[in-house]
Structure formats: structure tokens, C-alpha cells
Amino acid sequence: AQSVTQLGSHVSVSEGALVLLRCNYSSSVPPYLFWYVQYPNQGLQLLLKYTSAATLVKGINGFEAEFKKSETSFHLTKPSAHMSDAAEYFCAVSDRVSGTYKYIFGTGTRLKVLA
């Protein structure tokens, strides 16, 4: 079964600094990868998804992620953090199990943005 690992359960950055949230996956076939964001007391919202069309994927709110097969990574970045980016971020992979596609989520990274 596939899995995802998010390094760092908490990340703090200063406003205006680079945001880098790490995600590594395990997969024997081309994966379908996703990043979701969760704001307090809300459900998860899709930030971006990788579907093999391009290795650099642009998402909403200025976020992007780069798929690196050699490193089995799909790290999320944003050049300049805003206070409004404070949230929890989840990496996920779509896995086929018994003929059905299901998502496998990482344990999440909580991003704190310092003024």
C-alpha cells in the first residue's frame, strides 16, 4: 500500500519568508498526489494536485509543488508567506485498493506565520 510522510508536524516562518512543507510518498507506479489546506474549524480544501501532466504544479493562493520522482517527493512551496497562510497542510496520495481509489493522508504540518 502507498503511504505519505510529512516531515515536521509544526513549521514556523516569518511573514514574507519562503514556505517549504515537505512530503515524501511511496509508490511503485506513477502516483496521483494532492495538497490540501485546513483552516481552523473548517474542512480540508484542495490546494493543488499532480496528475503527471507537468512536474511543477501551481495551486491556489500562490502555492506550488514540484514532483520529483528520483526523490519520491512532492514538497509544497510559496515564495512569500502571508499571515493568512497559517493553517494545517496535508499531503495525500490516491491509491487503488480492491478496485477502488482511496486517499492516503499524511499526518499534517501546521504552519505558523510570525509577524
Added chain:
Amino acid sequence: NAGVTQTPKFQVLKTGQSMTLQCAQDMNHNSMYWYRQDPGMGLRLIYYSASEGTTDKGEVPNGYNVSRLNKREFSLRLESAAPSQTSVYFCASKTSNGNNSPLHFGNGTRLTVT
């Protein structure tokens, strides 16, 4: 443009009580899911329904039952609540069984079992 609607938003139960969490989507999605979210554990799949009329167990189904009432509605039932079921529960849906369809989430139900 409601998307995925979950009720109730908050619930407190005593050990042994039962309750049903409701979920409805208005996006004509075929597949629906129930997850629980616990600190440091991400989201874990409880049950899912790949299409109307079918349900299957996920990663942590013990203590739960589900009903896919129709294409729009997918409910989660706790027959005899336990403190270990204290969690935030999310319902989600997606268009089909395809592997790159994104999930759409409700805002969650916060359940406390005392």
C-alpha cells in the same frame, strides 16, 4: 452552492449512547467517504461508498456503521459510543472512482464522548 453539508456541528455523548452523523452533498457526486481526524494522526478512513448502493470498510471501521441512503446522503452511526471515538468527523465526496478526482469536504462534526 452548499457543497458537502454535515450535521450536527458539535455533539457530546455519554459512553454507551448512540447517534447518527448526517452528510449530504449537492454536487451529484458518486463517491462518498467518512474520515476521522485525531491530533498527530491525519485523516483516517472509516467507511466509504464508491457509488450509490455500495459501502465498504476503510482503515478504522470498528464501532461504526454507515448507510448510503441515496446518491446525496451518506450517514455514519455510532451504536454504542466510547471515549475512543472522541474525534472530529469529516464527510467527503468526489465525482467518481477515478484516481485523480479531488475530494470535497464538509466542515466536520466535533464529537466528544464522556
